[in-house]
Amino acid sequence: MDLQFSSITEASAAIKTKKVSPVEITQRCLDQAELVQQKINPFVVLLGEQALATARQAETEIMKGDYRGELHGIPLVIKDLCDMEGLPTTASSEVRFDHVAKDNAACVDKLINAGAIIIGKTHTHEFAYGIITPKTRNPWDETRIPGGSSGGTAAAVASGACLGGIGTDTGGSIRIPASLCGTVGLKPTFGRVSRYGVTSLSWSLDHVGPLTRSVEDAAIMLGALAGFDPRDPGCVNLPVPNYMPTDNNILKGLRVGVPANYYFDAIDPEVEAIVREAYLTLERQGASLETVNLPLAEHYMGVEFGLCLPEASAYHQEMLRERADRYEDDVRTFLEAGELVPATDYIKALRVREVIKQSWQKLYERIDVLAAPTTPSTAAKVGQEAFTWPDGNEESVTSAYVRLSCPANLTGLPSISVPCGFSTENLPVGMQILGRPFEEQMIVDVANAYEFVTDWRSQSPDI
Secondary structure (H helix, E strand, C coil): CCHHHCCHHHHHHHHHCCCCCHHHHHHHHHHHHHHHHHHHCCEEEECHHHHHHHHHHHHHHHHCCCCCCCCCCCEEEEECCECCCCCECCCCCHHHCCCECCCCCHHHHHHHHCCCEEEEEECCCHHHCCCCCCCCCECCECCECCCCCCHHHHHHHHCCCCCEEEEEECCCCCHHHHHHHCCEEEECCCCCECCCCECCCCCCCCEEEEEECCHHHHHHHHHHHECCCCCCCCCCCCCCCCCCCCCCCCCCCCEEEEECCCCCCCCCHHHHHHHHHHHHHHHHCCCEEEEECCCCHHHHHHHHHHHHHHHHHHHHHHHHHHHHHHCCHHHHHHHHHHCCCCHHHHHHHHHHHHHHHHHHHHHCCCCCEEEEECCCCCCCECCCCEEECCCCCEEEHHHHHHHHHHHHHHHCCCEEEEEEEECCCCCEEEEEEECCCCCHHHHHHHHHHHHHCCCHHHCCCCC
């Protein structure tokens, strides 16, 4: 077994049957992590000695028959927005040079309690306020961005430095890097996973979720992460189901929504062709493709930024007063702009958001899931500022990537991005599946059924 590129599902089976030890797989991932760190820099910090000590403990427990489940002995990473007791939470920013976590974020505790081994903390775009992750490069092409803001986690997973990791998603920050780096990225329903101990970008839009190599792996991690936590006021007290895929025939008769507007209005022709071929794959497996018009689409981006800007500025207000010179220029500009948004405009954005949510609820009376491109283009070049679309119009890289992912944040709906092909430049393309509230099981089943009849996830970057 090529351990560092194995799935969680494969590795956990080998660990459970004692064919592979947690120490062996952790050491293999750490070796790979040190190699890729020199090339693409996904890590803020590697926790080699600590990880190996935890791996030895896991090995002892498993040898004694105390097996905790699929994550026991599995090397994972966490985005450096997540607190880990005794370690800095830098948010990839000089602003946080003196911040040391006093306890674990809820998601970190969940992974540790499941027996996972945290081997490092990964880079984010500063305070998650961007989609570039400037300190990290894409493992498929080192001249390109990994996406963001969870670019470090996506790059680490794709390059074999770990078997999975934690990301956060406010306007697409799990799914964008998943698409650009060729991994699976799952943003659960708002309120499904606790955000306690996770540095906030925009409170009403933030989500925590996994990035992995397969849909099954994402289901395993979500099962460990989900659950009520009163420390997060947005967390919902609902039972946590078993998210593992249950039905490879789920597509037979399933109503898959294909957007007639918005998602294909401005998109790279090659990406569009790859996603439309994925639609045909779903149809060949029995799905019924239903063309739908997305309601109020002209308001999505305005509401996304109308909420995100003032909420982020409120969170950063004290730090911005005390340490403005330590922020990167792009993030400081956003934070200063957010302070200029009138309260009346923020309230209007909240009200329009509720109308959007209600209109999407009505949309799902006609369909079971919506399938759409995750991003309108493959990974942008480092330093690239804009895309030029076939009609000659230009769009900033930030706007382009957020545009296709933010509807799931505005509505709070669950969405999973799964690899669906490669461009002629050998860059990954992702398709996202959006479902009804708290129907993560449905989108996992659909994504798994698609993954089962394709081989995109088996491909790894040459790094």
